[in-house]
Amino acid sequence: MAERQQQRAMAGGARxxxxxxxxxxxxxxxxxxxxxxxxxxxxxxxxxxxWVDDQAYLVDVGLSxxxxxxxxxxxxxxxxxRLRGGWGALAAVFGLxxxxxxxxxxxxxxxxxxxxxxxxxxxLDGVAGSAIxxxxxxxxxxxxxxxxxxxxxxxxxxxVVAIGVLRWPMLPVILCLAPVGIGLALVQRPGRG
Amino acid sequence: xxxxxxxxxxxxxxFGPLSLFSIGGGASxxxxxxxxxxxxxxxxxxxxxxxxxxxxxxxxxxxxxxxxLIGWHVAGWPGALAATVALYLPSSLLVFGAxxxxxxxxxxxxxxxxxxxxxPIAAGLMLAGGLAVLQAAGGAAVWAAAAVATxxxxxxxxxxxxxxxxxSGVLFAVAALFGR
Numbered sequence: 001m002a003e004r005q006q007q008r009a010m011a012g013g014a015r016x017x018x019x020x021x022x023x024x025x026x027x028x029x030x031x032x033x034x035x036x037x038x039x040x041x042x043x044x045x046x047x048x049x050x051w052v053d054d055q056a057y058l059v060d061v062g063l064s065x066x067x068x069x070x071x072x073x074x075x076x077x078x079x080x081x082r083l084r085g086g087w088g089a090l091a092a093v094f095g096l097x098x099x100x101x102x103x104x105x106x107x108x109x110x111x112x113x114x115x116x117x118x119x120x121x122x123x124l125d126g127v128a129g130s131a132i133x134x135x136x137x138x139x140x141x142x143x144x145x146x147x148x149x150x151x152x153x154x155x156x157x158x159x160v161v162a163i164g165v166l167r168w169p170m171l172p173v174i175l176c177l178a179p180v181g182i183g184l185a186l187v188q189r190p191g192r193g
Numbered sequence: 194x195x196x197x198x199x200x201x202x203x204x205x206x207x208f209g210p211l212s213l214f215s216i217g218g219g220a221s222x223x224x225x226x227x228x229x230x231x232x233x234x235x236x237x238x239x240x241x242x243x244x245x246x247x248x249x250x251x252x253x254x255x256x257x258x259x260x261x262l263i264g265w266h267v268a269g270w271p272g273a274l275a276a277t278v279a280l281y282l283p284s285s286l287l288v289f290g291a292x293x294x295x296x297x298x299x300x301x302x303x304x305x306x307x308x309x310x311x312x313p314i315a316a317g318l319m320l321a322g323g324l325a326v327l328q329a330a331g332g333a334a335v336w337a338a339a340a341v342a343t344x345x346x347x348x349x350x351x352x353x354x355x356x357x358x359x360x361s362g363v364l365f366a367v368a369a370l371f372g373r
Contacts, residue, residue: 033253033358035326038319040354059308062315063292065322068213069284072255077285078292089289097277100254105265105273107248119366124250126365127358129335132323133342134354139319140347144312152313159317164324174314182310186302 016051016083018091024049025076025095030103034131037072037096038064039138045079052082058142066174073097151184200268201275203234208260208279213287226259236267334365 024044032040038061046057060082064074073093080092144152155177162173207229211222223246230236237245245266249259257280264276298304327339338361345357 029254031253031355032255033355035255036323037255043354055308055312058312058315060292061319062311063288063295065315065318067284067288067291069288070255070257070281071322073281073285074288077288081289081292086289089285093281093285097254097281100252100258101261101273101277104249104252104254104258104261105270107252108245108262108265119369120251121247122369123362123366124247125330125332125335126338126362128250128326128330129338129365130342130354130358130361132327132330132335132339133344133357134346135319135323135326136339136343137346137350139316139323140343141350142312142316142319144316155313156317156320159314160320160324162321163318164321167325167328170318177314178311180310181313182307185306185310 016088018084018087021080021083021088022091022095024051025080025092026099029096030099032072034127034134035072036131036135036138037070038075039134041072041075041079042138042142052079054142056082066171148188152181155181155184197268197271201271204264204268204272204276205279207234208264208276209283211260212280212283222257223259226263230263236263241266334368338365 028037028040028044042057045051046054052060057079060075060078061071064071064078067074073096076092076096077089080089082088084091143156158177159173162168162177163170211225214225227242231239231242242263245262246259249257249262252258258277260276260280261273264272264274266272268275295304323339327336342354342357342361346352346354
């Protein structure tokens with residue numbers, strides 16, 4: 001099964017090694033400042049390496065946010081699994097977490113006092129603000145935009161308004177919108193381009 | 194030392210269940226972690242917790258390295274490892290099982306329709322997640338930074354976001370130094 005998934009993902013390219021997966025996610029872990037792991041992962045794994053496509057990425061994003069736990073780690077487990085099964089998931093999660101683990105403890109050991117200062121807080125606010133911008137930019141790129149996809153666009157807008165603006169609970173909102181989206185997909189059938 | 198074992202077990206029993214109850218992301222988790230480590234177990238004081246939280250924000254990676262720091266604070270490296278594994282292992286196993294199960298149905302008409310049908314919702318969830326973090330972060334300046342960064346990254350998708358983050362952070366720090 002893993003073979004088939006991988007072929008889908010890579011259009012018949014070479015098998016991705018565990019070390020390559022570990023290295024890619026290690027780099028992702030130590031460069032993804034400001035949270036928003038999903039957006040960083042999109043850049044590193046989908047756009048730069050083409051290891052999974054947009055559709056698979058979005059499926060994984062959806063599940064990563066619905067299930068409990070850190071969305072970034074959940075997404076990493078799923079993408080790792082797509083690439084190389086259980087070992088791939090393990091390599092990806094170890095890669096993602098090992099760098100930040102050492103960095104965060106190093107910071108705590110060395111800079112505990114600096115972290116409490118107002119200027120440091122302001123700096124982190126600045127980083128956090130632009131990091132949210134990265135999440136927005138990535139989300140907007142993934143919004144469907146074809147002429148035949150007005151229904152899909154409305155679903156995206158409804159999701160944002162209900163969960164992001166009105167702060168309605170996520171699961172009921174998804175349970176209401178999912179049948180609409182799936183119905184549309186059944187009626188329209190593949191043909192994305 | 195038996196005392197150390199007890200602390201490690203306590204870390205595992207606090208962060209393990211949190212792993213599975215943290216639906217909808219970090220914010221709800223944060224309040225519970227604070228309650229447990231300050232009021233229940235006295236692992237940190239309020240002040241220490243605030244410092245550890247600030248440090249966890251400064252580090253790269255998924256937002257919840259806070260548990261790692263609390264583990265390290267009370268029990269050194271074994272504590273850091275125990276807290277990290279306890280927080281991430283249960284939820285990772287759950288998502289692993291779910292996506293494996295889902296992969297079994299690949300190829301059926303319904304499988305494709307459900308994946309295509311859910312993807313506009315997933316895109317919406319990403320945007321809604323960003324909005325939720327913004328509302329929690331407060332400040333008009335943070336909103337402005339997010340808006341500017343969104344525009345810049347849409348206009349120049351190949352720009353390394355770290356440059357943008359650094360510039361934005363320095364701008365905020367300078368404003369805090371000289372502002373008001």
